[in-house]
Amino acid sequence: MRLFCLYATSIIAGFCMMALEIMGGRVLYPIFGSSIDVWAAIISVFILSLSIGYVIGGRIADRARSNAALGWLLLASGACYCLIPAFDLRLMEALGETVHQARWGVLLAATLLFLVPSLLLGAISPILVKLVFVNAERVGRTTGTLYAVGSVGNVLGILVSDYVLMERVDLRTNLYAMGIVLGLLGLAHLVKRMDASATVTTVATPVAAPQVSA
Amino acid sequence: MKALIGLVLFAAAAAIGWAFQDDPYRFHAVDLAGDQAAVAHRDSAYSNITWVASEGGNYAQLRFFNRVEGGVCLSPTWGDLQDMAKQDDRLRHLVSAGMVAPKLPDDTWPFALSPDPGTLANTRYVNLFPAAVLLNRRLMDRAEQAAGGPAAAYRAADPNILIVGLGSGIGIAVYAHHFPQAAITVVDIDQVVIDMVRDHYPLLRWLETQKTSDGRPRLRLVTQDARQYIRFAAKREAAERPFDVVVLDAYTSGSTIPPHLMTVEFFAQCGDILGTDGILLANIIGAYARPAGGGNKHRVLGGALRSMRAAGLVHAHNMPVMSLPAAPPAGMDTDETRRALAFNPADTRNNITLASRAPLGPRDNAPGWDRLRAFVPYPELPKDRFVSRMLGLFDSRGYSISRTLPFARIAEKHPTLRSRLKVQNSLMSYRRSSLSADTQVISEITLAVREAYQGKPGMDLSGWEKQADRVQLAEDDWVQFARDIWTFTVERARDVANHGGAQLVGALEAERGAQSGSIIDDAPLFTDSRPNADIFNNGR
Numbered sequence: 099m100r101l102f103c104l105y106a107t108s109i110i111a112g113f114c115m116m117a118l119e120i121m122g123g124r125v126l127y128p129i130f131g132s133s134i135d136v137w138a139a140i141i142s143v144f145i146l147s148l149s150i151g152y153v154i155g156g157r158i159a160d161r162a163r164s165n166a167a168l169g170w171l172l173l174a175s176g177a178c179y180c181l182i183p184a185f186d187l188r189l190m191e192a193l194g195e196t197v198h199q200a201r202w203g204v205l206l207a208a209t210l211l212f213l214v215p216s217l218l219l220g221a222i223s224p225i226l227v228k229l230v231f232v233n234a235e236r237v238g239r240t241t242g243t244l245y246a247v248g249s250v251g252n253v254l255g256i257l258v259s260d261y262v263l264m265e266r267v268d269l270r271t272n273l274y275a276m277g278i279v280l281g282l283l284g285l286a287h288l289v290k291r292m293d294a295s296a297t298v299t300t301v302a303t304p305v306a307a308p309q310v311s312a
Numbered sequence: 313m314k315a316l317i318g319l320v321l322f323a324a325a326a327a328i329g330w331a332f333q334d335d336p337y338r339f340h341a342v343d344l345a346g347d348q349a350a351v352a353h354r355d356s357a358y359s360n361i362t363w364v365a366s367e368g369g370n371y372a373q374l375r376f377f378n379r380v381e382g383g384v385c386l387s388p389t390w391g392d393l394q395d396m397a398k399q400d401d402r403l404r405h406l407v408s409a410g411m412v413a414p415k416l417p418d419d420t421w422p423f424a425l426s427p428d429p430g431t432l433a434n435t436r437y438v439n440l441f442p443a444a445v446l447l448n449r450r451l452m453d454r455a456e457q458a459a460g461g462p463a464a465a466y467r468a469a470d471p472n473i474l475i476v477g478l479g480s481g482i483g484i485a486v487y488a489h490h491f492p493q494a495a496i497t498v499v500d501i502d503q504v505v506i507d508m509v510r511d512h513y514p515l516l517r518w519l520e521t522q523k524t525s526d527g528r529p530r531l532r533l534v535t536q537d538a539r540q541y542i543r544f545a546a547k548r549e550a551a552e553r554p555f556d557v558v559v560l561d562a563y564t565s566g567s568t569i570p571p572h573l574m575t576v577e578f579f580a581q582c583g584d585i586l587g588t589d590g591i592l593l594a595n596i597i598g599a600y601a602r603p604a605g606g607g608n609k610h611r612v613l614g615g616a617l618r619s620m621r622a623a624g625l626v627h628a629h630n631m632p633v634m635s636l637p638a639a640p641p642a643g644m645d646t647d648e649t650r651r652a653l654a655f656n657p658a659d660t661r662n663n664i665t666l667a668s669r670a671p672l673g674p675r676d677n678a679p680g681w682d683r684l685r686a687f688v689p690y691p692e693l694p695k696d697r698f699v700s701r702m703l704g705l706f707d708s709r710g711y712s713i714s715r716t717l718p719f720a721r722i723a724e725k726h727p728t729l730r731s732r733l734k735v736q737n738s739l740m741s742y743r744r745s746s747l748s749a750d751t752q753v754i755s756e757i758t759l760a761v762r763e764a765y766q767g768k769p770g771m772d773l774s775g776w777e778k779q780a781d782r783v784q785l786a787e788d789d790w791v792q793f794a795r796d797i798w799t800f801t802v803e804r805a806r807d808v809a810n811h812g813g814a815q816l817v818g819a820l821e822a823e824r825g826a827q828s829g830s831i832i833d834d835a836p837l838f839t840d841s842r843p844n845a846d847i848f849n850n851g852r
Binding site for chain 1: 501539540543544843847
């Protein structure tokens, strides 16, 4: 049950992350159009946010004793999703008007709109790794499965957005809905406490050493 | 050892990839001209772009992958137009003081001539572009005053035109040919397309250096996303002098209109840069009813019309581009030809969709439609001179089985051959088809073709070895082509009951609700929040 909850968290976070990336194109359309610069900006911002998120999430994971941090991160990213519709157009209009190099304008817009929510979702990955950890013998298997599940979430996020959500539901409703789902998931983690596996302390292999030192 | 095996496997893969790489030009279709070749080819971030020309087919076309994005006739060349201008003042505005030579074609180009196209269109729908100028009441009233009367007053019109999507540049040529005082701005997302057109269409490169009599540049090419350009730069300019015409002709290489250029918000921004009588003209590939094979092309067209009207351009009218007359020509009045000429709402075709804040339709803007009916495309160009003459082989069902090849060189050597082909009645008045099903004639012609073209560089004789049921000579007069498309399209579109905006998509948003029973009754509203023109276009 515990593992199921963690995998479910991973799949939902993965879904929302890539759905935001696909829909991000449509968020930027009204001002910046659909040039290759727009997609370059979106993809680089998302990858960059993942890389920063992994670093931060890794540090939090080392200190974390339970899933409370996970809950807060999910809650915060959900809040960001819900905030995007409030300032996206105003922000982009201002940037389009003031930044005359279109490339820099769209890169800045993508950064301001998407960096924080996707960074927060990126940061949960290392924490999930710590929470699914059972023992050092199986560290490859558990983290491998976790990554796989998260990636399935990514794929679903892309395809379901394209084939179902964007066609039937408008963009803002989609953003709010994902924000609420992430927020509820975060609340659930705050309510239902999960301790980081006790077995961590019994591990003596070098592989797990960094985690033990936390 | 392992490293060696690894190296061998890698080298084998790389060799296979290199040896079997696809031909970037994609000249595969069987009924294409056999003398077509690539003038130039470049890849960009958006597409795979080739200038293709065929002397016999009389075209230079810009292709994205294997799709034609627009074509211009090779003949009359720009040089021909300048020669004709010595006798005809109406062509003066195309005369260059210095020579602008075409950039030499790539090494792959097998022929001696360097294409230097003029202004005659080889693409159907662009021939309708002048409609947006002629229907603009204020602009044409001013032109008539300047010209001292309605006859050919359009030549005095001084429209500011914004074109979204460059393609081959033929749209510019059509405007520049008919409106000497037009100032044209083109915004295109792809710098490589702009470079290709500048390099291989010298007439347009020259136009960029010219000014109208009141000092506006006759052509400007801007590389930017149209949405951004219209919202900011064009809006600043329009504050000084608004645009009279905005043409939307942007397509991705997948033949889809970019969805952010098909929303209420975007159309409203187009409205912002148009003057009160300004007209939005969009080239939309769509249908009036769900196409027989399924798909949602009717919702693309309906969605465009509904969204334009919702954006404040409430007067809308659609012109389906037609190359056939509404009624059979004399002597061909049979049930079969009537059926062939009937307007089928489920056919997917190019549409010229017009929208404006000012009255636009045949009832509300009668003087405008009188001007459309009086207009003759390319009035300075003679008929029967700019013709493509191509020979091809066909099977018993009438399908083309060979590349088509230029007839001119064969006619030189075999002057009597032509008399052995029988001229066939055709519904297309710009085309004269002559054919023969006589095996003797077919084999003579096949032999003559081999003699003339076998082994010649740039000639593709695929299909000419096959057993054919008939041989056909198609002679297309491109001046007549332009005039037919103009007349047939305008005459059909005058029927408000079938082509008016309100009749097609129903009441305006505020008055919707009660079922109005429109022709396209499931037209969606495209908004920035649901900009799904691409999804509908792809058939879902």
